[in-house]
Each structure stands twice: as structure tokens, then as C-alpha cells.
Amino acid sequence: MAEKKWLPRWFYQLASPRWCYEFTGKLLPLFVIAAVLLLGIGTVWALAFAPADYQQGNSFRIIYIHVPSSILAQSCYMLMAVAGAIGLIWKMKVADMVAKCCAPIGASIAVLSLATGAIWGKPTWGSWWVWDARLTSMLILFFLYLGIIALNSAIESERTAAQSTAVLALVGLVNIPIIKYSVDWWNTLHQPATFKLTERPAMPAEMWVPLLVMVIGFYCFFAVAMMLRLRNEIIQRERRSSWVRDMITG
Amino acid sequence: MSFESFAAFIDMGGHGLYVWMSYAIALVVIAVNIVNPLMQKRQIFSEQARRLRREKQS
Amino acid sequence: MSDSVPKQSLADSPARVYKVDGPFWGALKRDLLLSYRRKSDLVNPLIFFLMVATLFPLGVSPDPTFLADVAPGVVWVAALLATLLSMDSLFRSDFEDGTLEQILLSPQPLYMVVLAKVLAHWMLTGLPLTILAPVLGVMLFLPADGMWGLVLSLLLGTPTLSLVGAIGAALTVGLRKGGVLISLLVLPLYIPLLIFGSAAVQGAVTGLPLGGYLAILGAMLSLGLVMAPLAIGAALRISVSG
Numbered sequence: 001m002a003e004k005k006w007l008p009r010w011f012y013q014l015a016s017p018r019w020c021y022e023f024t025g026k027l028l029p030l031f032v033i034a035a036v037l038l039l040g041i042g043t044v045w046a047l048a049f050a051p052a053d054y055q056q057g058n059s060f061r062i063i064y065i066h067v068p069s070s071i072l073a074q075s076c077y078m079l080m081a082v083a084g085a086i087g088l089i090w091k092m093k094v095a096d097m098v099a100k101c102c103a104p105i106g107a108s109i110a111v112l113s114l115a116t117g118a119i120w121g122k123p124t125w126g127s128w129w130v131w132d133a134r135l136t137s138m139l140i141l142f143f144l145y146l147g148i149i150a151l152n153s154a155i156e157s158e159r160t161a162a163q164s165t166a167v168l169a170l171v172g173l174v175n176i177p178i179i180k181y182s183v184d185w186w187n188t189l190h191q192p193a194t195f196k197l198t199e200r201p202a203m204p205a206e207m208w209v210p211l212l213v214m215v216i217g218f219y220c221f222f223a224v225a226m227m228l229r230l231r232n233e234i235i236q237r238e239r240r241s242s243w244v245r246d247m248i249t250g
Numbered sequence: 251m252s253f254e255s256f257a258a259f260i261d262m263g264g265h266g267l268y269v270w271m272s273y274a275i276a277l278v279v280i281a282v283n284i285v286n287p288l289m290q291k292r293q294i295f296s297e298q299a300r301r302l303r304r305e306k307q308s
Numbered sequence: 309m310s311d312s313v314p315k316q317s318l319a320d321s322p323a324r325v326y327k328v329d330g331p332f333w334g335a336l337k338r339d340l341l342l343s344y345r346r347k348s349d350l351v352n353p354l355i356f357f358l359m360v361a362t363l364f365p366l367g368v369s370p371d372p373t374f375l376a377d378v379a380p381g382v383v384w385v386a387a388l389l390a391t392l393l394s395m396d397s398l399f400r401s402d403f404e405d406g407t408l409e410q411i412l413l414s415p416q417p418l419y420m421v422v423l424a425k426v427l428a429h430w431m432l433t434g435l436p437l438t439i440l441a442p443v444l445g446v447m448l449f450l451p452a453d454g455m456w457g458l459v460l461s462l463l464l465g466t467p468t469l470s471l472v473g474a475i476g477a478a479l480t481v482g483l484r485k486g487g488v489l490i491s492l493l494v495l496p497l498y499i500p501l502l503i504f505g506s507a508a509v510q511g512a513v514t515g516l517p518l519g520g521y522l523a524i525l526g527a528m529l530s531l532g533l534v535m536a537p538l539a540i541g542a543a544l545r546i547s548v549s550g
Binding site for chain 2: 039043047048049050051052057058059061062065066069105108109111112115116119120122123221224225228229231232235236239244245248249
């Protein structure tokens with residue numbers, strides 16, 4: 001009796017490190033092209049063609065880095081927690097590796113978001129750092145990433161490290177809305193969110209279309225960085241298997 | 251184009267330093283995230299190749 | 309140690325009624341007894357709490373109006389750090405002498421045992437800290453109106469501190485140098501508690517109604533009571549098997 005499969009075939013195949021290595025090998029060039037194109041077009045558009053903001057002038061162009069990196073830093077944490085949960089529940093090796101690769105990328109993106117936020121704060125608010133709600137919650141997100149990296153590197157056994165960080169990531173995931181709410185409540189100085197799913201953005205189209213291009217471009221860049229790390233991780237862990245041996249010698 | 255000249259483009263209405271610094275940091279972060287795994291890959295491959303050679307000799 | 313085992317007499321043995329709270333009371337009693345016999349561990353967090361609060365007037369300014377302003381935050385930060393300091397030993401000795409492995413192997417619900425251990429930890433650190441807090445409040449010139457807010461917010465907040473900290477302790481129990489790592493893992497998770505706890509004290513000082521703050525702290529505590537033991541249990545299983 002065949003078990004009913006309600007997920008597409010490739011999802012099951014992703015669980016095999018070898019298949020995953022070959023699959024990402026095929027996907028990688030596509031995402032590289034997409035990332036280069038989108039980020040290239042988006043940057044030129046953002047820097048040269050988008051109109052200046054009537055209040056903030058040209059310093060507003062920092063938004064095209066700041067907003068995508070903030071969104072990406074948060075989604076990266078989500079991916080890490082979900083991949084960790086999949087690794088915990090179904091004991092999928094590839095999911096563990098994905099979760100592990102997320103942490104350093106997410107931390108660096110959070111740094112980018114914090115740095116651009118601080119730089120944007122200087123001309124807008126007059127100081128490099130303002131204890132405003134959204135900068136602070138991004139800082140806390142960065143701390144969560146650091147905790148996960150520290151825990152992962154402190155545990156020697158790969159399996160235990162993956163499971164422990166997955167638990168920590170899930171605890172953090174439950175906490176993120178609470179942290180966000182409490183920090184929002186604590187202090188609000190920042191402008192409201194740029195993109196909301198439920199309503200149309202308040203800025204004109206010639207401003208938000210390049211922003212959307214940049215956001216998608218950042219996601220493609222994340223996919224590229226992720227796959228590069230994931231492939232290294234696969235080779236590192238499967239180094240004793242015959243297909244890796246053949247690939248290295250052949 | 252929302253700028254008249256190249257100099258105005260660089261100046262960004264007086265905010266040039268901030269805007270260009272942001273984009274430079276973004277470039278650095280992206281580059282680190284791409285170069286780091288690529289270097290790691292080279293290291294892993296050479297290490298494994300060395301290990302395989304050693305195992306073949308013994 | 310006969311008194312450390314829950315009383316399940318042999319008289320009603322063939323159809324023994326299974327009690328869920330048996331392991332709870334057993335573990336609670338055992339932990340309280342163990343720390344009663346090692347009294348120095350009990351006092352250390354309290355001394356730390358006092359010392360941190362002393363450092364602020366020395367380091368910043370002894371001016372009463374300034375100290376009254378920062379007192380809510382200082383007392384809360386000191387309580388948070390004192391709890392964190394004592395967290396490392398929560399599972400450590402049980403891990404080292406093998407008790408933890410036995411607890412995990414036993415058929416008793418881990419949830420109850422973990423909850424009892426955290427409750428014991430709170431009774432030995434959080435509760436004394438709460439009782440000691442008004443003394444610190446007086447030392448830092450906290451206005452008398454703020455005292456109730458301080459005590460109530462700590463009473464509701466410190467159990468959550470213990471619950472969340474125990475997750476970090478469970479994750480690092482198998483590691484040699486868990487101490488610093490726990491703070492890295494747990495401090496970001498403590499931030500909402502710090503915000504609402506010190507806001508409650510501030511609210512009490514300025515005469516605002518406390519109900520809202522205390523309700524939020526209570527909500528966090530109930531969420532922690534339900535979820536944290538599950539995470540602690542999972543983390544313990546991972547740490548011990550690894």
C-alpha cells in the first residue's frame with residue numbers, strides 16, 4: 001500500500017544531502033543571475049532615478065538598503081527556526097545544515113540593517129544612535145543571532161549542536177513578537193512600517209517600485225549566500241561518502 | 251535622472267557621505283557573504299584531496 | 309534519603325493510584341532540602357544583588373533625586389543579573405552525579421519535575437530577592453509609593469526570569485563553560501520583562517494605576533509556565549543524550 005504523498009517529490013528528495021547538493025548546483029546560477037540583475041538595476045534606479053524625498057532629501061535613498069536588509073534579517077530568523085524545527089521533528093540532516101548556515105548570514109544582514117539605520121539617523125535625527133523601538137528590536141534580534149552562533153560553536157557534536165540551536169531558535173521565535181511589542185510600547189520615534197501587506201504603500205510608485213526590486217534582489221542574494229554555505233556544509237559532513245570522494249578526486 | 255550633473259550625484263544634496271557609506275557597507279556585507287563561503291570551499295576541497303592522497307599512499 | 313522520595317505507600321500497591329503531582333512534590337522537596345544543606349549557595353545571589361545596587365551610587369552619583377529616577381531600573385537589572393548568576397547551578401550538580409539522567413529515564417512526566425525544579429529555584433532566589441528589594445529601594449531613595457509596585461512586579465516577574473533562564477541552563481548543562489554562554493542566550497529574552505517590570509515601578513512612583521503592567525507580567529508568567537517546561541525538557545534530553 002503506497003503511502004499518500006501530499007508534498008511534491010522534490011521535497012522528499014531534498015532530505016538526501018547528495019540530491020540536495022546537485023539540486024542547489026542547478027539552482028545556483030539562476031539565483032546568481034537574478035541577484036546580480038535585480039540588485040544592479042535596483043541600485044542604479046535607487047541612487048540615480050528615484051525622486052528625492054521632499055522632507056529628507058537624498059538621504060532618503062538609504063531606505064533602499066535599510067528596509068530590504070531589515071526584512072531579510074527577520075525572514076532569515078524565521079527560516080532558521082522553521083528549518084530547525086523540521087530538523088528536530090523529522091531528523092532531516094539537510095534542515096539542520098540550513099539552520100546552521102542561516103545564523104552567520106542573518107547576523108551579518110542584521111549588522112547591515114543596524115549600520116544603515118544608524119547612518120540614516122545622523123542626517124534625519126541628528127545623532128548616530130537613537131534608542132527608538134525598531135532599531136532596538138533589530139539590535140535584540142542581532143543578539144539572538146549571536147547567542148545562537150555562540151551556542152552552536154560551543155557544542156562539539158554536530159547533531160547535539162543542531163538540536164540545541166533549534167530549540168533556542170524556536171524559543172526566540174516565540175519571544176520575537178513579545179520583544180517587538182514591548183519595545184514598541186517602550187518607545188516609538190521611528191516612522192511606521194514602509195510595507196504593509198494589507199494596504200498600499202504611502203509613497204509614490206516611482207519610490208516603492210525600486211524598493212520592491214531591491215527587496216527581491218536581497219532575497220535572491222540571500223539564496224545565493226545560503227546555497228554556497230549549504231554546499232560547503234554538505235561536503236564537509238559527507239566527506240567520508242563515496243560520491244564526495246569521487247567528486248574531489250575526479 | 252533626478253540629478254543634473256555627476257557632481258550633484260556624488261554630493262547627494264549634502265548627504266553624499268551618508269548615502270555612499272550605506273551603500274559601501276552593503277557592498278562589503280554582500281561581498282563577505284559571497285567570498286567567505288567560496289574561500290571555505292576551496293579550503294575544504296584541498297584539505298579533502300590531501301587526505302585522500304595520504305590515505306592512498308598508506 | 310527516605311524523605312526525598314514521594315510517599316507512595318505499598319499498602320495500596322496492586323491498584324496503585326497514579327498521582328501526577330507525586331514527582332512534582334518529590335522533586336520540589338528534594339531540591340529545597342539539597343540547597344538547605346548548602347546554605348552558602350543560597351546567600352550568594354542575594355549578596356550579589358546588594359553589591360550591584362551599591363555600585364550604582366558609587367559609580368554614577370549619590371544624588372538622591374538622580375538615584376530615585378534610576379532606582380526602578382537599577383533594582384530590576386540587579387535582580388535580573390542575580391537570577392542569571394544562580395542559573396548555572398540549576399541542573400549542573402544533577403547532571404554531574406547522574407541524577408538528571410535518571411530523571412529523564414524515569415516514566416514520570418518530565419514537565420512536572422522540571423516545573424518543580426524551577427519552582428524550587430525561584431523560592432530560593434526570586435522570592436528572597438523580592439523580599440530584599442524594598443531594602444534596596446530605600447538605599448536608592450525610591451519614593452515610598454513605588455515600593456508596592458517594586459515588590460509586586462518582582463513577585464510576578466522573577467518566576468518568569470527563572471523559567472526562561474532554566475531554558476538556557478538546560479541547553480548549556482553539558483558544556484564545560486556554560487556560565488557566560490547562559491547570559492548570552494538568555495539576556496535578550498529577558499528584555500520584555502525588564503521593560504514592563506521597571507515600567508510598573510515607574511508607574512507606581514508617578515501614581516499611575518498598576519493593573520495593566522501587572523496583567524502583562526502575569527500574562528508572560530502564564531505563557532512561561534505553559535511553554536518553558538516543554539522547552540526545558542526538550543533541551544535537557546538533547547544535552548544529556550549528546
